[in-house]
Amino acid sequence: MAHYFWEPVKLSLEVASVSIIIVFFTGIIFARLMTRVQFKGKIIVETLFMLPLVLPPTVVGFLLVIIFGNNSPIGIFIESLFNKQLMFTWWAAVIASTIVAFPLMYQSAKAGFLNVDRDIEEAARIDGASEFKVFIYITVPAAMRAIVSGIILSFARALGEFGATLMFAGNIPGKTQTTPTAIYVALDSGNIQLAWLWVISILIISFFMLLMTSMLK
Incomplete structure (x- = not known):
C-alpha cells in the first residue's frame, strides 16, 4: 500500500524537477531576449509563449499528440533516432509539464528583468x-526574487499537470502515472481513501510552495 501510494508522488516530483530545469533555462533566455530585442511580430511571439497558461490542458495535450505523435514527422524522426516512440513515455510527461509551466517562469523572469535598474547595468558596461x-x-x-518566485510557481504548476499529461503521456502505473492522474483513477474506481491521501499530499506541497512565494514579496 505504501509503495502504491508513494509511486505516483515520487514520479510527479521527478517529472516536475526535470521540467523545472528545462523551464528555468528556457524561461530565463527568452525573457532576457524579449526584454532586450525589438522586432516585428514580437507581441505575437509573446502571446504564443503565454498561450498554454489559458488554453484548456486537453487542447495542449491534443496539440502535443499532433506535433509529437507517432504519425507526425517529428514523432517519426524521434522513433527512428531512439528506436522508441515518444508518446506514453516518462519524457512525454516531462514535455507536457514543461509546456504548461513555461509561461509562469517566462512571465516572472521578464517582470524581474524589466525592474532592474538600467543605470547599474550601464555603469558595469562602462567599467568594462x-x-x-x-x-x-x-x-x-537583481531579479532573483522574481526568478525564484517563477521557479516555485512553475514547479507547482508542473506538479499539478493533468490533462495534457493524460492525453500525451497516458496513465501507466510506475511509468507515467503522476499524482493528478492517480487521483482521477482512484476516484473513478471508488477508492476515496486513497484519492484523499494523494489530494492531501498535493495540497501540502502546493501550500508550502505558495507560502514560500508569498514570503518572497
Whole structure:
C-alpha cells in the first residue's frame, strides 16, 4: 500500500524537477531576449509563449499528440533516432509539464528583468564588463526574487499537470502515472481513501510552495 501510494508522488516530483530545469533555462533566455530585442511580430511571439497558461490542458495535450505523435514527422524522426516512440513515455510527461509551466517562469523572469535598474547595468558596461558578465553578476541577482518566485510557481504548476499529461503521456502505473492522474483513477474506481491521501499530499506541497512565494514579496 505504501509503495502504491508513494509511486505516483515520487514520479510527479521527478517529472516536475526535470521540467523545472528545462523551464528555468528556457524561461530565463527568452525573457532576457524579449526584454532586450525589438522586432516585428514580437507581441505575437509573446502571446504564443503565454498561450498554454489559458488554453484548456486537453487542447495542449491534443496539440502535443499532433506535433509529437507517432504519425507526425517529428514523432517519426524521434522513433527512428531512439528506436522508441515518444508518446506514453516518462519524457512525454516531462514535455507536457514543461509546456504548461513555461509561461509562469517566462512571465516572472521578464517582470524581474524589466525592474532592474538600467543605470547599474550601464555603469558595469562602462567599467568594462561584457554583456554576459553584466547579465550574470548584475541582472540576474537583481531579479532573483522574481526568478525564484517563477521557479516555485512553475514547479507547482508542473506538479499539478493533468490533462495534457493524460492525453500525451497516458496513465501507466510506475511509468507515467503522476499524482493528478492517480487521483482521477482512484476516484473513478471508488477508492476515496486513497484519492484523499494523494489530494492531501498535493495540497501540502502546493501550500508550502505558495507560502514560500508569498514570503518572497
